[in-house]
Amino acid sequence: MNYSIYLLPDCITFIFGLCIGSFINVCIYRLPREDMNIHHPRRSFCPACLEQLRFWENIPLISYIFLRGRCRSCKTSISLRYPLVELISACFAVAVSLKFGLTLTGLIYYILLSSLVIITFIDLDYQIIPNVISLPGIIIGFIASFYLPGMSGQESFLGILIGGGLFFLIAYVFVKIRGIDGMGMGDVKLLAMLGAFLGLKGVMFIIFISSVIGTLSGILVMIQNRSFTLQQKIPFGPFLSIAAMLYIFWGEVLIIKYVLWLRGI
Ligand SMILES: [Zn+2]
Secondary structure (H helix, E strand, O other): OOOHHHHHHHHHHHHHHHHHHHHHHHHHHHOOOOOOOOOOOOOOEOOOOOOEOOHHHOOOOHHHHHOOOEOOOOOOEOOOHHHHHHHHHHHHHHHHHHHHOOOHHHHHHHHHHHHHHHHHHHHHHHOOOOHHHHHHHHHHHHHHOOOOOOOOHHHHHHHHHHHHHHHHHHHHHHHHHHOOOOOOHHHHHHHHHHHHHHHHHHHHHHHHHHHHHHHHHHHHHHHHHOOOOOOOOOOOHHHHHHHHHHHHHHHHHHHHHHHHHHOOO
């Protein structure tokens, strides 16, 4: 029996994910820069020598391997991040299609995950979360909540209110007491967006999990720096994004396990 026919849809989904990953790379590179946008310049180029890329140099993953990670013109090495982002996007596409099927629900979650990949890498580079993603994301998430299983407009609204509102309050109090901007408003808007897509339960899960991951990472950084004061600001967007990803794929299972553990079962 020929099993390869069963793998064909997953292969197509994987290639689709790679192509979207290529677009995600463009967004990560261009969105924070004021002199360019998604449409301009039209063609992709090498960031080092500004040489325009030819068609065959722009194929996701393949071109990186074929060019051995170097620009054809100036031989500057291309960041490993480009193929990595393409791979992450492709894995998400396959994972979403396996969990939710080729459905509207799957597509909505894939769009959300892709936005989180963009947000994560921009936050790591610039310590900002672009409004151009988070603000429309709140509205799109609210509309999507009418289609997503286990979600409703009311649940989405509560998610926005508690996610955005609660964190806004924390950020506000932090600025008043400590006089420093500990939690950026970008994180607040991102949490409102996640609340819109994933509801109140999702927001609670994300706040809890991201705090755990954030604290552990903070301790690791302190050990690495051999200093017990955390001076440098750690971007929080990636932690929120990882927590949201965990919720989409394993949220229900993890919550049930946690409740059983609390009850000592
Ligand atoms: Zn170059």
